[in-house]
Amino acid sequence: MIHHVSLGSNDVKRARAFYDPLLSLVGLRLLKHSERSLHYGASDIIFSIETPTDGQPATVGNGVHVAFQAPDRETVRRFHSTALANGGVDEGAPDIRENYNANYYGAFVRDLDGNKIEAVTYTARESFYNRTDKRRVVSAQLTLIFPEQVRTAIDLLNSSTMRPALRVF
Template sequence: MIHHVSVGTNDIGRARAFYDPVLSLLGVRLLAENGKSADYGVGEILFSVETPIDGRPASAGNGVHIAFQARDRAMVREFHRLALAHGGTDEGVPGVRPEYDAHYFGAFVRDPDGNKIEAVTFSAK
């Protein structure tokens, strides 16, 4: 069982400017921040953005992405719009991904540090 997932950032303020609105849309809120990490969740921490403990620059992992559950297709579309409006870059516009499943509707973005995230739903509407 996964307890939480963390991605690296080189700038907590910039990361929060991106993640606060994007995750809020998905029902995930900021629970704590200490200048080195921002921790998000729903009651308990599920996702963190943090500066690397070893002091070296954060970098995104090739082949790694984190998918967040969206309520419906409209939420996936809004996730994509908000992400781009807050410094993210497009990695896959909202749409059906039949190569995964006939009902898989997702959108992919990269945060300002290059971490790839997704919103996905299996809802038909």
């Protein structure tokens, strides 16, 4: 299992202006930062932008890219357009990539330092949002072994302000 991924940058301040709005689209937020680094995640750090510790300029790895999972196709499109609006370079517009999988919908961009990043989803769902009231639609499928875990999960989900639908199998 991968703990986190780090990419190099020669200008962390500029990288933050690029990544903050982009990563918020896929559920990540800035958890920690310094003059030399940015660390993103939901609860734990999973993605970092850093100036190289050896003091040499950051360079791009040929054949390397980082893919961020998106909840729907709209988010992939927004990821791509937000990246371009913030100075990123197009490396592949949002579309089905049948050479990967018949359901693989992704978009590729290069960040301000030339690192290749992607947003991808396997769902055919256009939007994770309910078009009528703009609230986020949430569903959860839990596979749990112990009955007390099921009860705790149901209690937690039912106490949510988003009131997700839960199916217990």
